[in-house]
Amino acid sequence: MEYSIGEFSRKTGLGIHTLRYYEHEGLLLPERTAANRRRYSEHDVAWAEFLLRLKETGMPIREIRHYAALRAEGDDTLSARMEMLTEHRANLAAELDRLHAHMEALDAKIAFYRAAIVECDKA
Template sequence: MYSISEIAEKVDISAHTLRYYEKEGIIKPVRNDSGVRQFDEKHLQWLQFVKKLRETQMPVSQIKEYTRLFLKGEHTANARLNLLEEHQQYIRDQIETLLATDDMLTKKISTYKELMRESLVK
């Protein structure tokens, strides 16, 4: 079992964020007899998944919906699949936009470098 500070370090998120996720129902840590939060390997894996979703701009509201569906059971698998497929498409759209922007910037940078070379020759 991990303490809140240990799990926060392992996942590289703050204890404050963990408390927020608990308040929002995204994570439900076990509490010992003293009321101290404890996390296990399943919590660790779940939090790593949630962190990736947040890093790819999935709103907390959608993560909460995914969590709610997951906790309802297997009969929600199709709804969870749809939610993840929609997010994956969002990510792919962002990748396409970033690649196009990178290409545009590469061309613009090349143009500036060429202009600078030409001005040095003159």
């Protein structure tokens, strides 16, 4: 199935301005019709979803561009792409550990306040 830019925007949740920006940055490269209109495929939908996942997990646009460039080069870059994703995953795991430590500290402070409130109510 093929999608116009408007249809693709609705399907992916990406704004038309964002799609044009992603094309300018080389992140999405839709086919063009004889009338020079963009035509997106199901393959583009899957790629856009993955781009969003990279963005939402904090990968900098510079690295996303590099990943997209490697992807465009083909299978010779599979190892490099896997290495990038492995490093990104390690960064996410470290961030989760930091967030978990913050949650524990907040939980301890909340427990302190709960206990203090109970003591105040007894008095």
